[in-house]
Amino acid sequence: xxxxxxxxxxxxxxxGEFITINCSYSVGISALHWLQQHPGxxxxxxxxxxxxxxxxxxxxxxxxxxxxxxxxxITASHPRDSAVYICAARGYTSGSRLTFGEGTQLTVNP
Amino acid sequence: xAGVTQTPRYLIKTRGQQVTLSCSPISGHRSVSWYQQTPGxxxxxxFEYFSETQRNKGNFPGRFSGRQFSNSRSEMNVSTLELxxxxxxxxxxxxxxxVQETQYFGPGTRLLVL
Numbered sequence: 001x002x003x004x005x006x007x008x009x010x011x012x013x014x015x016g017e018f019i020t021i022n023c024s025y026s027v028g029i030s031a032l033h034w035l036q037q038h039p040g041x042x043x044x045x046x047x048x049x050x051x052x053x054x055x056x057x058x059x060x061x062x063x064x065x066x067x068x069x070x071x072x073x074i075t076a077s078h079p080r081d082s083a084v085y086i087c088a089a090r091g092y093t094s095g096s097r098l099t100f101g102e103g104t105q106l107t108v109n110p
Numbered sequence: 111x112a113g114v115t116q117t118p119r120y121l122i123k124t125r126g127q128q129v130t131l132s133c134s135p136i137s138g139h140r141s142v143s144w145y146q147q148t149p150g151x152x153x154x155x156x157f158e159y160f161s162e163t164q165r166n167k168g169n170f171p172g173r174f175s176g177r178q179f180s181n182s183r184s185e186m187n188v189s190t191l192e193l194x195x196x197x198x199x200x201x202x203x204x205x206x207x208x209v210q211e212t213q214y215f216g217p218g219t220r221l222l223v224l
Binding site: 030031033035040041042043044045048050086088097098099100101102103 | 143145147152153154155158166168198200202210212213214215217218220
């Protein structure tokens, strides 16, 4: 069992739909990161969470420390949101070492 | 500020050769981490440097090594290349090495081993 698991692995949506990507982790963490990777490889850090909820534009990330679970929501999805979304957990004692989920390939059709 | 830069962007090598990849962090950032991304294994942590010291190392063989210079630029080296080393190699920099630091990723170096 991976320390960080994401679901679903693939997600296809129509423009305008509300999207949820889930991330579960099995270890104690100091922070949970959500990353976005576009074709070509570049990775952008979207959120870093240690508790509660963060919002940036149409993106919302939540984390439940007790349940070891985080979600990334995209409201009013758009084709430009098509990318791979990756969650990554950082432990308490591992410095800046990140453990990554397998990623969720999101395709938003117009 | 300029972002994280990596050179070269693309590289083709043959088995048995060695390769050196370079990463220049965002100005003022002192921590650099390296990651390998492959279709089969996803993203995996290689190592992390802070102020020229390796603070953390992932589960990779000794063929993978790295270093950081006094200007925070970092290099990673892979010796005796194997086909399985074909991957996207990403570096990320952060201001410090604390657990709450945001990492900023470079565009990656795509290595193909033939």
